[in-house]
Amino acid sequence: MTLWKRFSSNTGAMIGVIILLLVIAIALLAPVIFPKGPWQMVQRPFLAPFSTDGLPLGTDTLGRNVAAQLAYGARVSLLVGLVSTVVALLIGVPLGAVAGFYGSWVDEGAMRFTEFFQTIPNFALAIVLVAILEPTLTSITLAIAIVSWPPVARLVRAEVMSVRKREFVDAARVAGLTRRRILVAQVLPNTVSPIIVMASLMVATAILLESSLSFLGLGDPNAMSWGYMIGAARTVIRQHWWLSFLPGIAIVITVLALNLIGEGLNDALNPHLSRKARA
Amino acid sequence: QQDGGRLDIVVQPEPPGLMLGLVQNGPTQMVSGDIYESLLRYTTDLEPQPSLAKSWTISDDGLVYTFKLQDGVTWHDGEPFTAADVVFSADVFLRETHARLRSSLAYVQSIEAPDDTTVVFTLKEPFGPFINAFEVGTMPIVPKHIYEGTDYATNEMNATPIGTGPFKFDKWEKGSYIHLVKNEDYYVEGLPHLDEIFYRVIPDAAARAVAFETGEVDVLPGGSVENWDVPRLTEMEGVCSTGKGWEFFAPHAWMWLNNREGPTSNKLFRQAVMYALDREFVKEVVWNGFGTVATGPISSKTNFYSDDVTIYDHNPDKAKELLAEMGYDGEPVRVLPLPYGETWQRWAEAVRQNLSEVGINVELDSTDVAGWNEKTSQWDYDMAFTYLYQYGDPALGVSRNYVASQIKKGSPWNNVEGYDNPALDEKWNAAATMVTPAERETAYAEIQKEIVDDVPVAWLLELEFPTIYRCNVKDLVTTAIGVNDGPRGAWIEQ
């Protein structure tokens, strides 16, 4: 409750929440607002925004409804962002937790493994993975997750290592709890704050990454995404700049919102602040 | 005509190598077409012209081709060029390295050089299109003194190609540009006019357009900018464009329909696809009005084209009828686009839309160039976009896509759809070896009429790739291969 209070008193964070809710609403309602879907060619190509009734944002290179594309694009971008983050957490959290908690060779092994993924540049690795798996929504999501988990593992490891040293962990050991129980029930719950903050930023990064892949032609041709829109419209950027501008703005706004939320969470969860409140 | 000046031409993508005898992909042909030469060149009407051969005769039975070579030709390294080089190139080197030429050489009995300036090709049986085999990309003449007895693929001289052409290789800054300089010892008096050529590597299509606008480059060969940019660029002041220079290739686009399995193995389904497609729309919107809707396997730009065939207009109702007749159950079909940039991607999307409008369940597959090659050559697709060159004659560039003997796994340049029609096969083969053009004309007309009803593939468009250039660049596109050997006579008006 106090957390929410602290969070909601942060104007930036609240703006972020409102924007994000709006984007989510649009994404969810896309099939209702635009029953024809994003691919249907409805009018002449390259109609400017606000020029035609029923097509508020005009049409694209093939005469498809840009507004519909944006709405459906939100679905894909958010989906990729959320799912890849969840998958990255599913890989990173257990690995980092085990490495940080058990230490010694488990840690060494896990960290070497993590290091391997960190030595290949993120984006290059994502490109190769998508090429290997062929671009589908699933493979793109997976590729993004695979390149995003190492920082999670590192963060969780560091957190677990510091929580592990806290006295209540000793207390649990003295009480005779098993190590696994201690890790799951005592240590991990105390690492969620930084993980939540990181996750909110990862969603943002994943959206950017998906759009970059799409820009390079490594998007799923069956999924309308914002990155796809920019990639497709960049060839006509000179004549019809708004076709790449609108999805660009959509990405910027959504990523911005997620960042604001992340920072708001960070402030709200920041142990410094809460300690001050306690003293 | 004025001498001097420099020409900047976009080359896309960057060629993997410049040794034309070893690598024959598009960009290599474009750059190396200035360095290497073959015996003949072809006008935009596909009439043979002298190149390394100054004259030639064909025996009446169509079996013996005799070429007289130019005098005083030297290689770029100063060595004299002789008939022995031609024999080495055609009979030894290219037989080993050049798959496309190899199929024409199958008709050849012997290649001989009775003296230093004469070469004689003797065929086993008449082969009408043989006269079209002396284009530089088809039969580049390579220096015997450099390659004889070496491992061609790893010969160090591949990095600094030596030809007889109007321009010499100077420098290749990987990822940036290839620099060619004028061959001062070129055997044609007064040629070339230009001092130097820079082939510029710019990976992004939008950046290529910017490069042209800002004056960085003078020539955008066909296909180097996206179609949407073409009208904008050609409307700029002092900019000209031409659709010529592709006659030899006559790129013909279609979708392979897998004849072996799935809904596409049903002729009714294939016909339904033809009716479902709005090819006019694609031509107007996706290709910005460039190109011609294809009526059948042979391009209207080459010889032996006939329009006396069933015409498939955009008729969704008809398509639905056909689908109902065959009892299409909604089984999804996978469409594999050609991974050559946004235009092709849009095209695939338009096709998907057309097909789904008549009730066909479509899913776009996606992959990169390597994956596309793999999938098509392994027949792992339902419908797949492609386009092929026709090389001036149906026997060279068309029949290979439809005859059963060309059903070979592992290559995307043959009868990939698996169309097997023995009766037609015979007709294709007969037409190739007929001696007079008139005979061939009727034979091909008959073939076209029959095959169009079968719809082995879904013919789409005869593509047109306009070359965009500054108007002060003169005489650049004069032959059937356009920019590939155009700089030889091109000049810049000051």
Place this chain on the structure above:
Amino acid sequence: MQIAIAIFSRLVKAALTLLAIAVLNFFLVHAAPGDPAVVLAGEAGAADEAMIEQLRERFGLDQPFHVQLGKYVWGIVQFDLGYSFRQGAPVSQLIAERLPATLLLTMTAFGISLACGIALGVAAAARVGKASDTMLTTLALLFYATPLYWLALMAVLVFSVWLGWLPGFGYETVGANYTGLTRLLDILKHLILPALTLGLFFMSVYMRMTRASMLEVSQLDFVKTARAKGLSGPAIRRRHILRNAILPVVTLAGLQAGQLVGGAVLTETVFAWPGIGRLMFESLAARDYNTILGVFIVSAAMVILFNIITDLVYRIVDPRIGATA
């Protein structure tokens, strides 16, 4: 001496890591569907079974997988990155041709972003809560959220096409044959747009991090000590806060500098910059295995190298590290 030993042990470890990376990457890259022989043959416009077989033999692809792997690893051990059959040249040569351009681009972008990021971060932290701080942080957030390639497109549009101030692509003026200072200036001119677009993103990252770190450090006790000494605000920020706040930034920067080398694919593509990121991307499309692997190994080496450099910097900045070692 101790540092020398530490570096040596790091290098040994790094070599082993690189070898492991080579092996894993080998699996990774070969898992991609597609066959380099088919691609190469395909580009020629005609091919038959025999020719593809011939190519495969030449590429060594006809051999069993483990033999290929063994040969490759054995090559790596001897510092041989293999041969690119597609491009007909040793991979090391291909990379050597491209690496300087990449290093120039990424290091410039890195330098700019680090310098400006830290400077702006410090400035924002000093004005925390004021309008100028809000403006700076918002701007940073905006750059952070803007897709890089989009920014690049817009930059070319504005500065190159509309204003005509700067070249929009390429590494230098082709064929101008500049030498010496003129050439340098020419290259710099070409460098500005790509380096800025690439740098802006990282600048915002460093700025945000510096700011946060500055604010955090300024809460620490020793800052109060410094104030109690009568030091002025700027002196405290410079001598005490910044020095401590910079440490996490150094860590992050070290990690990113290495990654930048192989990860500038987008910028290199949009700006036609002849670097190894593009080489990797193009080689991937052609399944030019050895070249992709070569680029990966080189960029992994860069990452490791930068990690070592980071550690050294860390040792210099933070005396505690060397002591516990």
Place this chain on the structure above:
Amino acid sequence: MTDPALDIRDLTIALPAGADRDNAVADITFSVATGEILCVVGESGSGKSMTANALMGLLPPGVGVRSGQAMFGGRDILALPEAEKQKMRGESIAMIFQEPMTALNPLMRIGEQITEVFAAHDLLNPAERRARALELVREVGLPDPDKIIRAYPFQLSGGQRQRAMIAMALALEPKLLIADEPTTALDVTTQAQILKLILDLRAKHGMAVMFITHDFGVVAEIADQVIVMREGQIVERGAAARVLGAPEHPYTRRLLDAIPTGRLPEARTLAEVPALEIKDLRKVYRTGGGLFRPVREVRAVDDVSLTVARGEVLGLVGESGSGKSTLGRAAVRLITPDAGQVLVGGTDIAALSEDELRKERHKVQMVFQDPYASLNPRQRIMGAITDGPIARGIPRARAEAKARELLEIVGLGADAATRYPHEFSGGQRQRIGIARALAMEPELIVADEAVSALDVSIQAQVLDLLRDLRSRLDLSILFITHDLRVAAQLCDRIAVMQKGKLVEIGTVHQIFRSPQQAYTRQLLAAVPGAEWNRDGAVTA
């Protein structure tokens, strides 16, 4: 009172909205004379630090002076513009802080940090500054000044760091030195040295000192004048002897009552049965040790043997780093010793495997030092207490009933079970910690600095509780502390450790009245205000 160096009138410091009260201090008036040491005592949160910070112009954001004056050198320093304040800091008024570990910039050499004071005030040239710094380092009694000057803070011990801080504060010979709990973080012997240093320096430089502390021992040691603060008010003031000897305000009296006195409790007769036997215990820590790094060895516990009888409280004292915690943790097998036995009820728990150990765990329990850190902030109290018993196989319902009962015993009330740790004060949390230990029905409790983190008054409550439990439940306790006074309160016997070795062990009376070892005597002498207690009795 002669010539006040600092004269504070009606000072009120406002706290931001949402703080625990409106003003950190309200309408306080006091003065410090030149050459005088004024001790400010009072409970945590009473506003001592805020007053000091206000004088330095270093109030945290949001906190501000509402009204009042602070006359110093003829000017009201509260009203000075920031630039003037900055000039004044370090030059006329200097300050030392509580935490020597964090109060120095970790990345700067000690010398640099000292010379910086001159630089900040544009005094001297660099060479002179260095020379002066060296002098100062010598003056505060740091060994090997040439080396110290080039050292980084992490290379110094806590006491040394605090000396470096003092050197910095003295650099410009300020007229007023404010010391905010400068010795709280140090162990007794070091504390004694620092106090002596401050007294010496005061005598030498004649500056006024405002010394903030909550330790009456320290007050007795150094104060001329004392003011006692509580919730932002001065409740009592006067000469040190008077305030300590005859406190007037009930709060002062309560504070003094809560102080563990030097008076020793009656000796008790102990049972013969050992609850814990430690035999030849050894633990060596090895740190560093990478592929090419040398290993650093610390012999934390070196061949220690001792016994705790059933029902006995054994105190374990010694300076910081002497191995007390290591020994205690070995007794509950939080660390595995390198050699030796730990017999609990006859079982050697040092030799058990993980699984066997879990079954034996309940026999020895621990109460931890930090009441904040030893409870999982995300777990309700009920969970914290019942986790152990349930893991042992006790049915949940019974464990919970027992937990409620225990919460009553430790004086919290059963409904505390449903709350989270942050809803309790430090002392309450420590009670929870004790309840948690008791829930396992142990034979022995190891209490590692279990009361060190608490305020004196709360400390007294917890000690009472332990004493009560000892007699009620016949518990054995291994009581680890660095505070000899506290040890004297509770323990039957005391063991003294130094550098991993057991130096001396004996009854409280033996240790306090007739210590055998030099080290023990040294330790006793270092207790601040050792020669003082409320009744004027001298204990050592």
